[in-house]
Amino acid sequence: MKCVVICGPSGVGKGTLINMLLKDKGCGRLGFSVSHTTRKPRPAGEVDGVHYNFITHEVMEKLLKKSKFLEHARVHGNIYGTSFEAVEKVICDGKICILDIDVQGVRACRRSKLEAAYVFIAPPSIAELERRLTGRGTESEEQVTKRLRNAIGELQDSHQPGLFDFVIVNDDLQKAFRQVQTSSSSLEPSPSSSSLLS
Structure with a gap:
């Protein structure tokens, strides 16, 4: 089973790069694992089931107790997680699975021995990251400050x-x-019968 795990600070451009990968026919058969989150959709058109699976804290906690997640993290006052079901859905379609997760999630995936290319997307500088976060206008000044503090870590x-x-x-x-393309170019989809639970 093969995956591409993409990580990086909020505002660094992970979503844009992932969308470019998914649309590029030269990258082969790629599929995106839709994460779960307890945060609300952004007003700029985030769609439930496409960008994230948006659920309540209560439902998320119940799923976590049932060990339904490959990884999860509590970030910015919300919970984010990658379910086994979401990853297996992509793999069973014979595709390389792209995961968009944070550093805590990467550590969890490493511990679980998930076979993947682990890619970190970094900003040119913290000042540039602040400009991008402020420019997208989706967070308050307090939220931007919190995200920048987390980005440094x-x-x-x-x-x-x-x-x-x-x-x-x-x-x-x-x-x-082009560099992200190169990092995933040696990966091959696993047989559709592969399972994270096997």
Whole structure:
């Protein structure tokens, strides 16, 4: 079973790069694992079941108690998680599964021995990341400050030996995309019968 695990601070451009991967026919058969989150959809058109599976804290806690998640994390006052079901759905379609998770999730996937290319997307600088977060206008000043504080920790973690296979600086979108393409180019989809639980 093969996956591409993409990680990086909020606002670094992970979503844009993932969308480019999914649309690029040269990347082969790729599929996106839709994560669960307890946060509300952003007003800019996030769709339930497409961008995230939006659920309540109560439902999420129940699913966690039933061990339904490959990884989960409590971030910015919300819970995010990747369910076994979401990943297996992509793999059973004969596709390489793309996961968009945070550093805590990466550690959980490493512990679970998930076979994947682990890619960290970094901003050119914290100042540029702040500009991007402020520019998208979806968070309050307090939320931006919290995300920047978390980003500094994530950037430090990205240099931890053995955690990431690739660290890509997104200072030029097309250049970063080519590097992400390269990081996933050696992966092959697993047989559709593969299971995370086997």
